[in-house]
Amino acid sequence: MDPAEVEFLAEKELVKIVPNFTQDKIFLIGGDIGPFSPSLPVSVPLWMAVNLKQGQKCRLVPPDWMDVEKLKDKKQEEMDSKFFTAMPSDQYMEVTQLILKSATDDIPHADEIRTLVKDIWDLRIAKLRSSIDTFVRSDATHAKLNHLTLMELNTVRPFLTQALDHMHVLRNNISGRIQSTQD
Amino acid sequence: MSSSINDHFFSIDSILATQERLPCKVELPIFRLGYLDSATDGNDLLPGTKLEMPFWMAQSLCSRRRHIISIELPKQYRGSYREILDADANVVDLHKMGPYYYAFGTQLLRFDHADGSDIAKSLLMTFQMRFRKIMDSSRNSFNEDTCSLTNKLDETERSLFKAGQKELNDFQRWETRETEKLMTSKMVRNHRKRKRAALEEIS
Numbered sequence: 001m002d003p004a005e006v007e008f009l010a011e012k013e014l015v016k017i018v019p020n021f022t023q024d025k026i027f028l029i030g031g032d033i034g035p036f037s038p039s040l041p042v043s044v045p046l047w048m049a050v051n052l053k054q055g056q057k058c059r060l061v062p063p064d065w066m067d068v069e070k071l072k073d074k075k076q077e078e079m080d081s082k083f084f085t086a087m088p089s090d091q092y093m094e095v096t097q098l099i100l101k102s103a104t105d106d107i108p109h110a111d112e113i114r115t116l117v118k119d120i121w122d123l124r125i126a127k128l129r130s131s132i133d134t135f136v137r138s139d140a141t142h143a144k145l146n147h148l149t150l151m152e153l154n155t156v157r158p159f160l161t162q163a164l165d166h167m168h169v170l171r172n173n174i175s176g177r178i179q180s181t182q183d
Numbered sequence: 184m185s186s187s188i189n190d191h192f193f194s195i196d197s198i199l200a201t202q203e204r205l206p207c208k209v210e211l212p213i214f215r216l217g218y219l220d221s222a223t224d225g226n227d228l229l230p231g232t233k234l235e236m237p238f239w240m241a242q243s244l245c246s247r248r249r250h251i252i253s254i255e256l257p258k259q260y261r262g263s264y265r266e267i268l269d270a271d272a273n274v275v276d277l278h279k280m281g282p283y284y285y286a287f288g289t290q291l292l293r294f295d296h297a298d299g300s301d302i303a304k305s306l307l308m309t310f311q312m313r314f315r316k317i318m319d320s321s322r323n324s325f326n327e328d329t330c331s332l333t334n335k336l337d338e339t340e341r342s343l344f345k346a347g348q349k350e351l352n353d354f355q356r357w358e359t360r361e362t363e364k365l366m367t368s369k370m371v372r373n374h375r376k377r378k379r380a381a382l383e384e385i386s
Contacts, residue, residue, distance in 0.1 A: 003356075003357030097358070162343050
């Protein structure tokens with residue numbers, strides 16, 4: 001999957017905005033949104049929030065977890081734990097990217113948040129890689145990794161599946177099951 | 184998938200892997216094929232002649248039913264080379280040892296050779312040892328020349344490396360917001376180029 005596709009999926013995530021215009025309920029396939037009235041917070045999908053923000057029609061309220069203190073705690077937890085910890089949002093990377101790109105002025109300490117999220121991401125990717133390595137070296141046939149997000153999985157998918165394919169063939173060699181030429 | 188070492192009938196990789204040379208010894212006289220062995224002038228291949236044959240040919244001449252020739256293991260799959268791989272698989276130049284080291288090794292197991300199970304084990308272990316290096320190098324070389332990283336990899340490993348590079352590039356492009364720029368599709372661009380070339384030819 002392309003990262004852009006993963007991002008597309010993440011755009012369904014709901015975020016709170018404070019609109020500055022009045023509008024009745026909008027009926028969409030994904031559900032009804034609104035009604036909008038000035039300075040009353042309302043939940044909308046991320047794609048709509050980004051769109052409204054670009055038109056200067058709303059102020060974005062950052063999600064609960066997008067906070068310097070909370071992210072610092074999360075980072076520490078991630079560092080201390082040997083395993084993956086549950087992330088506040090399944091799409092933390094994509095949501096951060098989108099919000100920080102379009103609504104930097106609505107997020108307090110945007111720079112710090114960007115760095116922290118990137119740190120957490122790097123920590124998790126390093127963990128992911130070392131667990132893949134242990135998995136490949138061991139003779140295990142399956143592994144269980146909890147709390148991985150879609151984007152993280154997506155960065156290793158084609159590589160990992162190809163490597164496992166290859167190992168499967170090599171394993172079959174040992175057990176003496178050689179595939180015939182034309183199966 | 185072109186990368187897989189599963190041998191499919193139409194897979195180019197598999198065809199290339201099975202044309203590796205294999206040292207063989209003729210056990211029964213083969214008539215009128217003397218020209219295969221450049222060392223003799225005779226018309227026939229006599230028993231005891233040693234020569235190299237491509238794998239696909241050796242395969243049909245040496246099986247449980249027919250035993251026209253006997254095969255020897257190529258040197259890169261013999262015990263001494265396996266020991267080198269045992270010691271440290273990361274430094275070995277697998278591309279030199281046969282660009283399709285794993286695929287050819289897998290094919291060799293078809294002859295019920297005494298070393299068969301050892302070779303199979305060595306292939307798996309080699310891959311497991313080299314995996315980390317391939318993973319790390321493919322994911323940490325952004326925008327740089329990768330020749331020095333890939334020239335020791337066997338073809339299967341290279342396709343793995345490419346997959347890793349693609350992921351890295353895709354992700355970097357997304358992170359720097361390159362993906363949202365609209366671009367001409369490759370097909371259209373090439374089509375235009377071709378059209379221009381055709382026009383120039385005419386004029």
